[in-house]
Amino acid sequence: MEENDRANVTGPTGIVMMNLGGPKSLEEVEPFLLKLFEDREIIQLPLQRWLGPFIARRRTKSVQQNYQDIGGGSPILTWTEEQGRGMCERLDSLSPATAPHKFYVAFRYIDPFSEDALRAMKRDGVKRAVAFTQYPQFSCSTTGSSLNELWRAAKRLGLQNEFQWSVIDRWPSHPRFIEAMTQTVREGLELFDQADRDDVLILFSAHSLPLSVINRGDPYPQEVGASVHDVMKRLGFAYEYLLCYQSEVGPVPWLGPSTEEVIKELGHKKRKNVLVVGIAFTSDHIETLHELDIEYGHLAEEVGIANFKRAPALNGEPLFQDALAELVQEHLASGEACSKQYGLRCPGCVNPQCRNLLNPVASYKRTQVSASPKNKLYPST
Amino acid sequence: MEENDRANVTGPTGIVMMNLGGPKSLEEVEPFLLKLFEDREIIQLPLQRWLGPFIARRRTKSVQQNYQDIGGGSPILTWTEEQGRGMCERLDSLSPATAPHKFYVAFRYIDPFSEDALRAMKRDGVKRAVAFTQYPQFSCSTTGSSLNELWRAAKRLGLQNEFQWSVIDRWPSHPRFIEAMTQTVREGLELFDQADRDDVLILFSAHSLPLSVINRGDPYPQEVGASVHDVMKRLGFAYEYLLCYQSEVGPVPWLGPSTEEVIKELGHKKRKNVLVVGIAFTSDHIETLHELDIEYGHLAEEVGIANFKRAPALNGEPLFQDALAELVQEHLASGEACSKQYGLRCPGCVNPQCRNLLNPVASYKRTQVSASPKNKLYPST
Numbered sequence: 001m002e003e004n005d006r007a008n009v010t011g012p013t014g015i016v017m018m019n020l021g022g023p024k025s026l027e028e029v030e031p032f033l034l035k036l037f038e039d040r041e042i043i044q045l046p047l048q049r050w051l052g053p054f055i056a057r058r059r060t061k062s063v064q065q066n067y068q069d070i071g072g073g074s075p076i077l078t079w080t081e082e083q084g085r086g087m088c089e090r091l092d093s094l095s096p097a098t099a100p101h102k103f104y105v106a107f108r109y110i111d112p113f114s115e116d117a118l119r120a121m122k123r124d125g126v127k128r129a130v131a132f133t134q135y136p137q138f139s140c141s142t143t144g145s146s147l148n149e150l151w152r153a154a155k156r157l158g159l160q161n162e163f164q165w166s167v168i169d170r171w172p173s174h175p176r177f178i179e180a181m182t183q184t185v186r187e188g189l190e191l192f193d194q195a196d197r198d199d200v201l202i203l204f205s206a207h208s209l210p211l212s213v214i215n216r217g218d219p220y221p222q223e224v225g226a227s228v229h230d231v232m233k234r235l236g237f238a239y240e241y242l243l244c245y246q247s248e249v250g251p252v253p254w255l256g257p258s259t260e261e262v263i264k265e266l267g268h269k270k271r272k273n274v275l276v277v278g279i280a281f282t283s284d285h286i287e288t289l290h291e292l293d294i295e296y297g298h299l300a301e302e303v304g305i306a307n308f309k310r311a312p313a314l315n316g317e318p319l320f321q322d323a324l325a326e327l328v329q330e331h332l333a334s335g336e337a338c339s340k341q342y343g344l345r346c347p348g349c350v351n352p353q354c355r356n357l358l359n360p361v362a363s364y365k366r367t368q369v370s371a372s373p374k375n376k377l378y379p380s381t
Numbered sequence: 382m383e384e385n386d387r388a389n390v391t392g393p394t395g396i397v398m399m400n401l402g403g404p405k406s407l408e409e410v411e412p413f414l415l416k417l418f419e420d421r422e423i424i425q426l427p428l429q430r431w432l433g434p435f436i437a438r439r440r441t442k443s444v445q446q447n448y449q450d451i452g453g454g455s456p457i458l459t460w461t462e463e464q465g466r467g468m469c470e471r472l473d474s475l476s477p478a479t480a481p482h483k484f485y486v487a488f489r490y491i492d493p494f495s496e497d498a499l500r501a502m503k504r505d506g507v508k509r510a511v512a513f514t515q516y517p518q519f520s521c522s523t524t525g526s527s528l529n530e531l532w533r534a535a536k537r538l539g540l541q542n543e544f545q546w547s548v549i550d551r552w553p554s555h556p557r558f559i560e561a562m563t564q565t566v567r568e569g570l571e572l573f574d575q576a577d578r579d580d581v582l583i584l585f586s587a588h589s590l591p592l593s594v595i596n597r598g599d600p601y602p603q604e605v606g607a608s609v610h611d612v613m614k615r616l617g618f619a620y621e622y623l624l625c626y627q628s629e630v631g632p633v634p635w636l637g638p639s640t641e642e643v644i645k646e647l648g649h650k651k652r653k654n655v656l657v658v659g660i661a662f663t664s665d666h667i668e669t670l671h672e673l674d675i676e677y678g679h680l681a682e683e684v685g686i687a688n689f690k691r692a693p694a695l696n697g698e699p700l701f702q703d704a705l706a707e708l709v710q711e712h713l714a715s716g717e718a719c720s721k722q723y724g725l726r727c728p729g730c731v732n733p734q735c736r737n738l739l740n741p742v743a744s745y746k747r748t749q750v751s752a753s754p755k756n757k758l759y760p761s762t
Contacts, residue, residue, distance in 0.1 A: 173610060201725070211592075215637035217646075222624045225606025229554060240725040240748075243603045253634070256596035257728060265598075265728035269748050344582070344621040347638065347646035367621075367650050 011125035012102040014163065015091075015328055016117050017084055018146040019134040021107025022074025022285050026067055028110055030060045035109040041145035041351065063286075070289040077112075079283035079315050080105050080134065086321030087328065094329045101328070102126065108146050114153035122162060128361065129163040130328060134282055136177060137206075137223035138170035140346060141213055144354055151358045166361045167338040168331050172223040173230045176323035181227070181279070182234040183319050188275045188311025189239075196307060200273045201240045203262065204228045206280035207287065208245035208254040216348035219341070221255060227279050243279075247287055263296055267303020274300065277311045282320065284313045337364040392506035393483040395544065396472075396709060397498050398465055399527040400515040402488025403455025403666050407448055409491055411441045416490040422526035422732065444667075451670040458493075460664035460696050461486050461515065467702030468709065475710045482709070483507065489527050495534035503543060509742065510544040511709060515663055517558060518587075518604035519551035521727060522594055525735055532739045547742045548719040549712050553604040554611045557704035562608070562660070563615040564700050569656045569692025570620075577688060581654045582621045584643065585609045587661035588668065589626035589635045597729035600722070602636060608660050624660075628668055644677055648684020655681065658692045663701065665694045718745040 023032040037043060037052035045051045067073055084103030091101040102124060104117035121129060131150055133143040147167065154160050171177055185202065192200055206224045214221060228243050246259035259276075266274060276296070278288050292310055300308035314320040337357055343366040345355050355366040404413040418424060418433035426432045448454055465484030472482040483505060485498035502510060512531055514524040528548065535541050552558055566583065573581055587605045595602060609624050627640035640657075647655060657677070659669050673691055681689035695701040718738055724747040726736050736747040 173614065211634075211637070215639070215642075217623055217625070217638045217643060219624075221602060222606030222609055225603030226610035228603055229607035229610075233554065237721055240721055242598055242725070242728065243600075244598070244728075253592075256592070257598045258596070261596075262598060262728040269726070269728070269730075271748070340618055340621055344623070345650070347623065347625075347643040347650070349650075367652070 011127050012100040013091075013098045013332070014121045014124070014126035014129040015084070015087070015101060015103045016106050016114075016121075016129060016131045016150065017080055017103055017134050018106045018114075018131060018143070018150065019076065019080060019108070019282075020142065020285075021110040022076045023067060023110055024073045024077060026064045026072060028073070029064045029067060030057065032110045033057075033059055033063060039108070039145055041148060042141040066286055066290045069294060070286065074285055075289075075315075076283050076285050077105065077107075079313075082316050083282070083314075083321055083324060086316075086318065087324040090321060090325035091328055094325055095332055098128070098332050106146070106150060108149060114146075114150045115157060118150075118154055118157055118159050118162075122159060127162075127164060129165050130168060130331065131165060132168045132324075132328060133170065135280065136170070136174075136227060136282070137172045137220055137280055138341070139209060139213070139218050139220035140216075140349075140351070140354060141209060141218070143169055148351075148353045148356065151353075151356050154358055160358055163359065164361045165358050166331065166336065167342060167357055168327055169338050169342040170219075170223060171323075171327050172227045174323060174327055176319065176326050178227070178230045178234055180314055180317050180319035180323050181277075182231050183317060184311045184314060185231060185235065185275070185277055188277065188309060191309040192273055192275070192307055196273045200275050201242065201266065201271055202232075203259070203266075203274055203276045204231075204241060204243045204279045205246045205259045205276055205292065206243070206278070208248045208256070208258070211253045211255060214255055216350070217346035224280055231277075231279070246291060259292075259296065260299065263299050263305070263308075264303050267300065267305050270304070272304075272306045274305050274308050275311055276309070278313055282314045284315060288313055335362055337362040343367060392508050393481040394472075394479045394713070395502045395505070395507035395510040396465070396468070396482060396484045397487050397495075397502075397510060397512045397531065398461055398484055398515050399487045399495075399512060399524070399531065400457065400461060400489070400663075401523065401666075402491040403457045404448060404491055405454045405458060407445045407453060409454070410445045410448060411438065413491045414438075414440055414444060420489070420526055422529060423522040447667055447671045450675060451667065455666055456670075456696075457664055457666050458486065458488075460694075463697050464663070464695075464702055464705060467699065468705040471702060471706035472709055475706055476713055479509070479713050487527070487531060489530060495527075495531045496538060499531075499535055499538055499540050499543075503540060508543075508545060510546050511549060511712065512546060513549045513705075513709065514551070516661065517551070517555075517608060517663070518553045518601055518661055519722070520590060520594070520599050520601035521597075521730075521732070521735060522590060522599070523601075524550055525732075529732075529734045529737065532737050533734075535739055541739055544740065545742045546739050547712065547717065548723060548738055549708055550719050550723040551600075551604060552704075552708050553608045555704060555708055557700065557707050559608070559611045559615060561695055561698050561700035561704050562658075563612050564698060565692045565695060566612060566616065566656070566658055569658065569690055572690040573654055573656070573688055577654045581656050582623065582647065582652055583613075584640070584647075584655055584657045585612075585622060585624045585660045586627045586640045586657055586673065587624070587659070589629045589637075589639070592634045592636060595636055597731070598727035605661055612658075612660070627672060640673075640677065641680065644680050644686070644689075645684055648681065648686050651685070653685075653687045655686050655689050656692060657690070659694060663695045665696060669694055716743055718743040724748060 033056035037056040088101040092099040106117040244259040248254035337360040414437035418437040469482040473480040487498040625640040629635035718741040
């Protein structure tokens with residue numbers, strides 16, 4: 001285990017916390033959706049340049065209503081900043097050799113964008129930077145898209161040689177993450193009467209993906225499965241549990257079982273006590289506060305699930321800040337550019353930009369870009 | 382931890398090793414296929430009573446040819462018996478309070494059938510019996526079907542009150558199983574030249590399932606994901622790896638990515654060193670010896686994968702016999718009837734027979750049978 005060579009590096013260690021982001025106000029809903037439907041790394045539409053904005057604008061009103069229902073905006077920036085502060089405080093004592101540590105938020109579809117993070121890092125004199133995904137499980141459509149955008153943004157700003165990069169690209173079974181997640185499940189279980197607790201069914205729910213992405217070889221479902229299994233192991237497998245997938249949109253087939261269908265079926269099966277756990281996201285967002293709490297809350301009531309509760313998201317949980325700090329500390333101590341797995345492009349990959357790593361801190365190899373004609377889907381940069 | 386109350390129990394502890402089975406000779410191919418295509422718990426066909434035998438007979442010749450290619454029959458009985466002997470020897474010293482231990486093989490589609498196992502147990506004076514699935518990861522179409530058949534067979538023989546039952550229904554991440562599986566991967570890695578070893582991509586392959594089964598809520602893919610993750614953790618994530626699914630048949634959509642497609646794509650991506658690992662089966666069978674070694678071996682050659690190897694199946698691996706013995710010992714010591722999870726019928730379950738446990742050794746509760754009209758697919762017994 002070799003610490004970074006601080007002799008050659010000045011300035012703070014910059015940690016870029018990458019996530020989806022969410023509109024902070026109702027006015028930001030439209031620009032957020034426009035960005036989202038423009039991203040071919042998450043959604044592929046025919047005639048995307050025209051159809052994307054069309055769909056985004058058509059959805060704006062109903063999505064605004066959803067944000068209105070949860071208080072007028074997404075709390076993801078507030079939580080990410082609180083998590084970042086806790087992480088950096090802990091890191092400064094865990095890893096004095098790489099101190100000071102500063103975090104920078106880079107959201108994919110709303111400000112602060114990658115550009116904002118990169119400019120602030122330049123201003124702060126950062127030389128050594130860690131791109132740290134805030135998605136525990138890797139998917140090309142989430143972490144992949146965020147990283148590709150980060151490298152593109154650095155090039156757009158002419159900062160491609162400014163920082164020495166490494167990447168924390170996944171952490172589905174990091175013991176402290178699992179501990180923190182298990183803690184939220186325990187808090188969720190306490191929402192039930194003692195007499196009902198033994199009967200609680202734990203419903204892990206993760207954002208779904210189109211089957212076309214799964215069939216390309218995206219590792220997401222197996223890593224989500226690993227997270228679920230490790231949480232249940234920590235709970236001694238003392239509860240019944242299911243893994244299901246939420247938030248499918250559009251006419252293409254998605255990975256199932258669908259959270260909505262599962263809730264209906266559990267109602268038919270006369271289940272009375274269901275605890276939903278968001279396993280693939282680290283703070284509250286529209287999919288927890290609106291889809292799970294409000295929409296599925298109503299659905300559960302309709303189908304007769306008397307006690308339908310949700311485990312709190314990780315949000316300000318101190319154990320989660322411990323996890324973030326340990327992840328970065330272990331990563332910095334390893335001296336590695338990224339996981340071995342990051343370099344492996346999906347077998348059916350159609351995106352030549354995938355799995356890049358700009359100006360890596362250590363040797364980095366990715367699988368060759370396929371010569372297959374399928375590779376024409378994306379313009380190269 | 383309470384040992385079984387041996388005061389009330391006489392005779393050996395019977396351990397029923399349940400698995401798919403395979404034809405021991407070319408003559409057994411047709412009866413094997415007839416049984417397989419008759420089982421609505423694994424395959425649902427329209428007009429199954431006519432269409433099942435039709436398909437089975439039509440496939441017999443080509444499947445016979447496959448068995449001919451691998452030496453004239455399936456080695457699964459030989460391996461299961463060797464594993465059973467090793468397990469019982471170890472158990473007699475690990476758990477003297479429940480000794481002697483005797484194993485009984487119960488295959489689903491060929492003899493020895495459940496009836497054979499049950500009759501032999503009766504003859505041997507077994508009272509306390511453990512139904513031990515040999516599928517590490519649970520699926521209703523494998524372990525579920527075997528257990529349902531075991532209870533039906535006991536009733537057919539009038540032996541429904543003869544034995545006190547408990548069930549080992551899954552063990553995807555048992556530490557000793559993971560250790561044994563990792564050992565086979567290490568042996569597979571040694572098949573590559575030292576210089577190539579770093580470049581090896583580990584291709585975990587498991588039998589696929591129709592998406593209709595996944596969408597009902599079958600836990601199989603998440604448990605396979607957990608096994609893969611735990612093996613890779615033990616290998617320090619030092620190799621690139623993928624999980625894919627093999628052996629799809631018929632026109633319905635199956636869980637992907639498909640092993641065959643992945644091999645083609647890896648060829649396009651100029652991968653030269655690929656190690657295939659069967660993660661969901663415990664001995665060699667037609668899907669390893671023919672599909673992986675012969676069919677995909679040819680395919681790999683065609684697409685330019687210079688070194689396409691397969692890790693040995695668990696077969697006679699002593700660590701695996703340790704795992705089997707520990708699994709049974711821990712199970713007997715727990716005093717439990719089965720895992721909490723076994724009682725949970727899939728949300729979309731259409732089979733009222735599922736998740737039964739005949740004459741259980743300890744209290745056992747399963748979720749209620751749905752009143753939904755979908756439940757009419759199976760005749761009840």
